[in-house]
Amino acid sequence: MEIALKHEKVAEIPAVNDFAKLFFFLKDNDINWRYFKYFRDISTLNDEITSTWLNINSKTLRTYRKPESNSKDNIKEHLVLLISLYKHGIEVFGNTEAFDQWLLSENKFLDNQAPKDFLGTITGIKFVDTRLTALEYGDNV
Structure with missing residues (x-):
């Protein structure tokens, strides 16, 4: 994943299910505007969708994304956690476009909801991440 290496700390972001490492990553690193810009760079989705996930408006x-x-x-x-999920999703699907398409598609295994509909909460991100792991092991998701 070439784009991840352009950001010095992104490669170090732990997996969604590694709670202790995530806690210390958040504690020990300055999660600043660069992470917001990075997320925009790795996702093909618009600000409206991303802001909905973060429970903020697009303007916020x-x-x-501004340095100040x-x-x-x-x-x-x-x-x-969204960046960590994207790292996993890109690994599973091979590229951002395929992962974003999966996120947007209704899924009969998710009660006909799209995976993106779960990403507004931490628990939802963890749930979608478990579905990605299931896909890795041959599950229909």
Whole structure:
């Protein structure tokens, strides 16, 4: 994943299910505007979708991409988990476009909801990540 290596700390973001490492990553790193910009670079989805996941509006999301910005800790945690999920999704699907397409597609194994509909909460991100792991092992998801 070439784009991840362009950001110095992104390669170090732990897996969604590694709670202790995630806790210390969040504690020990300055999750700043660069992470918001990085997420925009790895996703093909628009700001409206991303801001919905972060429970903020699009204007606030754009503000968080500016060097002088500062966001709340819960938003930073949510963002880091989304980046971790994307790292996993790109690994499973081979590229961002295929992963984003899967996120947007209704899925009969998810009660005909799209995986993107679950990403507004930490628990939802963890759920979608478990579905990615299931796909890796041959499950229909």
